[in-house]
Amino acid sequence: MYTVDRGGLVKSDSGSRSRPTDTNDESASPALAARFLRAEAGWFIAQKTLPGHGTVKRFEESFRKHLDQLIPEVERLASEKPADDVPSKVALAAIEESRRRMDEEEAAGLKGEVERVKNLAQSVMSLSHHQESLSGVAQCLLCDHMIMDNQSWEPYEYRSRSGETGKSGRVHADCAARIR
Incomplete structure (x- = not known):
């Protein structure tokens, strides 16, 4: 369970012993950073009130960076499976949807922009799940x-x-x- 402040920063993590303070920190373990990003994406998706424009932009940057890493990894994992493997086909479809979302232009107004970034957060959640599923790693x-x-x-x-x-x-x- 994560406690997040209004600015979107994780303040406490009662579900793990440690967490990266910066998802861009190269010294953070990849699994821990990925878990942090999923928590961040889940928090953003669950918001009932509109965050500020700067907060939305910071989340967008974080989600895009993570998707840039997840997409080739999930593609690689899918390519290692047989051609008729259904989970791989579903993962590849999720990649195409993620790319479509990443190509969307900035929306007009804060509400539209929040919805667009929530879609990126959904892609982070989806591709993280596919990565775990295809790699056999379970959390x-x-x-x-x-x-x-x-x-x-x-x-x-x-x-x-x-x-x-x-x-x-x-x-x-x-x-x-x-x-x-």
Whole structure:
């Protein structure tokens, strides 16, 4: 769980032991930086009020930089799979959608610009998921740490109380036991 200030900066991260203070920091581990970017994208998508124009621009820059890294990585992972591999085909379609979103011109007005950048954030979330799926790397949905090959895990599906939103994936067996 992340606590984010009004300017979009992550102030605390109770789901991991450390986090990069700057997603552009070369010394931050790639997995940790990617996790931070997903949290940032999720926060931006969930906003009910309009952030300031400068904040939107900073998020856009961050999302674009991450997409510039994710797109070739997901393409590489998909190319290593058989030609008829369905998850690879879905990932390639997500790449095309991400490129279309990156080519969109700046929207008129703050509301339009926020929606355009939310679409970039959706692409960050989508391609991050495809990268994990195609690489076989899984991240625990409860603690945000990687699930290693030697760790036991359980499938997990979360639905909101209204049943409208949710996410599915894996969780550490120990994490699942703690929430029961």
